[in-house]
Amino acid sequence: MRARYNALKGFEDILPPSSGLWKELEDKASRVFLSCGYNEIRVPIAESTDLFARSIGETSDIVSKEMYTFMDKGCRSMTLRPEGTAPVARAYVEHNLSILPPPQKFYYAGPMFRYERPQKGRQRQFHQVGVECFGAGAPEADAEVIYMLCRFLEAAGVRDFRLDVNSIGDDKCRPVFRQRLVEFFAPVKNELCPDCQRRYEQNPLRILDCKVPRCVELRANAPAITDSLCDECRAHYENVLGFLDTLGIKYNKNPLLVRGLDYYTRTTFEARSSLLGAQDAFAAGGRYDGLVEEFGGPSTPAVGFAVGMERLAGMLEGNAALPVMDAFIAYIGNGTPQRALKLAAGLRENGCRVELGFGGSLKSQLRKADKHGARFAFIIGEEELASGMVKWKDLKQHTSGETPERDAGLLLKT
Numbered sequence: 471m472r473a474r475y476n477a478l479k480g481f482e483d484i485l486p487p488s489s490g491l492w493k494e495l496e497d498k499a500s501r502v503f504l505s506c507g508y509n510e511i512r513v514p515i516a517e518s519t520d521l522f523a524r525s526i527g528e529t530s531d532i533v534s535k536e537m538y539t540f541m542d543k544g545c546r547s548m549t550l551r552p553e554g555t556a557p558v559a560r561a562y563v564e565h566n567l568s569i570l571p572p573p574q575k576f577y578y579a580g581p582m583f584r585y586e587r588p589q590k591g592r593q594r595q596f597h598q599v600g601v602e603c604f605g606a607g608a609p610e611a612d613a614e615v616i617y618m619l620c621r622f623l624e625a626a627g628v629r630d631f632r633l634d635v636n637s638i639g640d641d642k643c644r645p646v647f648r649q650r651l652v653e654f655f656a657p658v659k660n661e662l663c664p665d666c667q668r669r670y671e672q673n674p675l676r677i678l679d680c681k682v683p684r685c686v687e688l689r690a691n692a693p694a695i696t697d698s699l700c701d702e703c704r705a706h707y708e709n710v711l712g713f714l715d716t717l718g719i720k721y722n723k724n725p726l727l728v729r730g731l732d733y734y735t736r737t738t739f740e741a742r743s744s745l746l747g748a749q750d751a752f753a754a755g756g757r758y759d760g761l762v763e764e765f766g767g768p769s770t771p772a773v774g775f776a777v778g779m780e781r782l783a784g785m786l787e788g789n790a791a792l793p794v795m796d797a798f799i800a801y802i803g804n805g806t807p808q809r810a811l812k813l814a815a816g817l818r819e820n821g822c823r824v825e826l827g828f829g830g831s832l833k834s835q836l837r838k839a840d841k842h843g844a845r846f847a848f849i850i851g852e853e854e855l856a857s858g859m860v861k862w863k864d865l866k867q868h869t870s871g872e873t874p875e876r877d878a879g880l881l882l883k884t
């Protein structure tokens with residue numbers, strides 16, 4: 471018996487017609503991003519492990535539990551990228567892009583890898599389209615990035631979503647908040663879930679993000695981070711919200727939105743949809759003003775987001791349909807394959823989608839034409855070969871006729 475192989479657990483094939491929907495979504499994303507001055511960047515799929523540990527945070531779930539890390543043959547520890555922000559920031563520093571006029575804006579699309587427990591909307595290989603803007607610290611930049619996300623979602627046809635916004639402060643005010651949280655949770659520390667007991671020691675802000683019901687209860691009256699912001703962070707946050715109002719973008723202030731990656735400063739945001747199950751966040755982002763410096767570059771404010779393609783496409787799956795074939799060419803007899811290939815080439819050069827019969831009886835070829843949902847069938851037999859004509863059938867209107875081969879394309883334009 472020959473071996474049969476399946477895709478790895480948590481790794482999925484994207485088949486037609488979904489793949490067509492994905493392509494359309496990626497095209498729409500790049501059109502919106504280009505219109506806002508973003509250019510595409512392509513970064514490697516693997517980086518040194520340290521890059522992610524330093525930026526996302528040693529104690530984050532991603533770094534502590536979910537990374538695809540391995541030693542290469544030169545005994546270097548490398549990791550399949552779990553996200554795109556750290557690699558793009560690494561590229562920005564490595565190529566000295568800070569000497570170019572700010573802001574420098576990049577978008578990307580591609581696979582990311584996290585060793586998570588697979589379930590609906592959560593894969594081990596998943597895909598993101600994302601943007602990163604370097605060198606703009608003004609709150610307008612945060613608003614522009616959120617506006618871009620909303621424009622993309624609108625173009626994609628997503629109407630039903632909630633945009634949560636928060637500020638998690640900066641190095642000045644976050645330690646104050648952290649201390650307030652430690653004091654708040656101290657009396658109930660032992661009642662927290664084991665993960666949150668670890669978070670209490672390492673990064674108490676993440677307790678605010680926990681989904682375990684008892685932790686949700688315990689944090690009901692926890693202090694809000696937005697009450698601990700320093701004057702600069704508060705002004706930045708209020709300005710971002712004001713600009714979102716100016717742009718007519720609806721949002722929900724969510725002081726619990728702390729995000730699971732360590733590099734964020736000030737603004738964080740997330741888009742959620744009730745159309746998705748437990749994994750309802752389909753896009754997320756924020757500001758990360760310290761990351762470029764952390765990677766050895768100059769102090770550079772930055773902001774961006776990423777959309778999870780599986781979750782986005784999952785919300786739009788009803789829109790996935792194979793594109794209709796414009797024409798199907800059935801042929802039979804000596805010399806007809808050549809004529810069919812030439813006719814197909816001519817029609818395709820004019821932008822038509824054309825399928826060929828590839829042998830068999832005329833009847834079986836025409837059955838295939840129906841199955842392909844083609845609008846027109848062209849038929850070439852030895853008679854047509856001699857006369858330079860082709861027979862045509864309109865498979866939707868149920869009409870038929872004959873036309874000189876060179877005019878076949880005109881029929882498709884009707």
Ligand code: HAM
Pocket residue numbers: 552553554555584586591592593594595596597598600601602751752753754755756757773774775776777778779780781
């Ligand atoms: P993130 O929240 O970790 O942020 O991921 C962004 C989106 O990727 C999520 O909202 C979700 O839709 C999708 N996603 C994450 N993990 C999975 C998974 N296992 N399966 C399916 N989809 C998933 C980031 O990655 C940041 N780099 C975003 C960012 C860009 N912040 C600033 N710039």
